Amino acid sequence: xxxxxxxxxxxxxxxxxxxxxxxxxxxxxxxxxxxxxxxxxxxxxxxxxxxxxxxxxxxxxxxxxxxxxxxxxxxxxxxxxxxxxxxxxxxxxxxxxxxxxxxxxxxxxxxxxxxxxxxxxxxxxxxxxxxxxxxxxxxxxxxxxxxxxxxxxxxxxxxxxxxxxxxxxxxxxxxxxxxxxxxxxxxxxxxxxxxxxxxxxxxxxxxxxxxxxxxxxxxxxxxxxxxxxxxxxxxxxxxxxxxxxxxxxxxxxxxxxxxxxxxxxxxxxxxxxxxxxxxxxxxxxxxxxxxxxxxxxxxxxxxxxxxxxxxxxxxxxxxxxxxxxxxxxxxxxxxxxxxxxxxxxxxxxxxxxxx
Numbered sequence: 120x121x122x123x124x125x126x127x128x129x130x131x132x133x134x135x136x137x138x139x140x141x142x143x144x145x146x147x148x149x150x151x152x153x154x155x156x157x158x159x160x161x162x163x164x165x166x167x168x169x170x171x172x173x174x175x176x177x178x179x180x181x182x183x184x185x186x187x188x189x190x191x192x193x194x195x196x197x198x199x200x201x202x203x204x205x206x207x208x209x210x211x212x213x214x215x216x217x218x219x220x221x222x223x224x225x226x227x228x229x230x231x232x233x234x235x236x237x238x239x240x241x242x243x244x245x246x247x248x249x250x251x252x253x254x255x256x257x258x259x260x261x262x263x264x265x266x267x268x269x270x271x272x273x274x275x276x277x278x279x280x281x282x283x284x285x286x287x288x289x290x291x292x293x294x295x296x297x298x299x300x301x302x303x304x305x306x307x308x309x310x311x312x313x314x315x316x317x318x319x320x321x322x323x324x325x326x327x328x329x330x331x332x333x334x335x336x337x338x339x340x341x342x343x344x345x346x347x348x349x350x351x352x353x354x355x356x357x358x359x360x361x362x363x364x365x366x367x368x369x370x371x372x373x374x375x376x377x378x379x380x381x382x383x384x385x386x387x388x389x390x391x392x393x394x395x396x397x398x399x400x401x402x403x404x405x406x407x408x409x410x411x412x413x414x415x416x417x418x419x420x421x422x423x424x425x426x427x428x429x430x431x432x433x434x435x436x437x438x439x440x441x442x443x444x445x446x447x448x449x450x451x452x453x454x455x456x457x458x459x460x461x462x463x464x465x466x467x468x469x470x471x472x473x474x
Contacts, residue, residue, distance in 0.1 A: 122150045126226040127218030128161035132379045136280035143464045156222045176202040178222040203229035214471035219249040231256040236470045242380035244409035258470040278457030279384035293370025297355045299334045307371035309338040325430035378407035388456040392444040399425045418450035
């Protein structure tokens with residue numbers, strides 16, 4: 120049996136594309152292993168996946184800013200590298216697939232040292248630090264944005280890795296779950312897997328105006344529910360959504376979202392009008408700003424910088440988005456979308472060691 124090691128973590132954006140590949144990998148006869156961190160989000164997201172064998176290793180974050188942890192984390196990376204080498208020696212995988220994130224670095228370096236073929240995938244407009252490290256060792260770097268592949272010798276534009284279940288939602292089920300009657304358009308607000316407090320605050324402050332036009336479902340992030348909003352008519356808050364997410368997507372008429380690549384390509388595929396509020400440069404390496412700028416330029420999204428976000432600008436932007444939703448839907452319809460699943464699976468097969 121062929122064996123593959125998947126790796127990637129630090130945020131849900133580094134995990135869900137790996138999960139999207141798993142059904143296809145199983146159909147092609149792979150035994151699927153996952154190397155992730157001891158206590159990262161990837162471990163919790165994979166806890167209920169019976170077809171994936173999880174192996175935790177030590178990991179250290181690769182920071183661009185000053186922190187006392189920069190003194191200790193290099194030793195954790197070295198420890199993780201040793202653990203990854205021992206795991207790969209034991210597992211003897213035919214190929215490693217890296218989705219990025221700091222836990223992927225020791226796995227990629229260990230795979231390269233053991234001459235295990237590596238295929239990597241980059242979701243964002245520009246590669247993150249982990250994939251910049253991985254690229255020289257990778258047989259192929261698959262990219263979500265066509266611009267990312269330009270000028271990179273081993274890069275191939277494949278498109279986004281989208282979960283098939285995203286397309287399985289039912290609007291009626293979503294409305295019933297939320298307790299909405301469907302008489303008002305539904306706005307879905309999401310700030311990524313960890314939530315986004317700046318967006319949360321703006322939604323709560325502007326809700327008295329928003330509820331005149333919209334019913335609002337609000338994914339606040341773990342630990343960020345607002346007790347004062349419980350019981351508000353036309354408002355439903357959740358920490359996060361998993362199995363119910365496709366139905367919530369189907370019920371929503373417009374979205375307010377961060378600009379993580381996985382999320383915005385799902386919105387493109389579903390042709391959902393969206394207001395993007397990307398993470399500012401002060402809190403990121405700027406990848407969401409580039410993602411949002413690309414989607415705005417192509418007419419798929421309206422963008423509101425976080426620096427300009429308040430209750431007035433949020434209300435005005437969402438009202439304008441809904442009034443002009445037709446032009447955004449038409450731009451997305453013309454573009455279509457490219458689901459990379461079959462392309463990336465073929466690349467994995469082509470580069471895997473023979474059985």
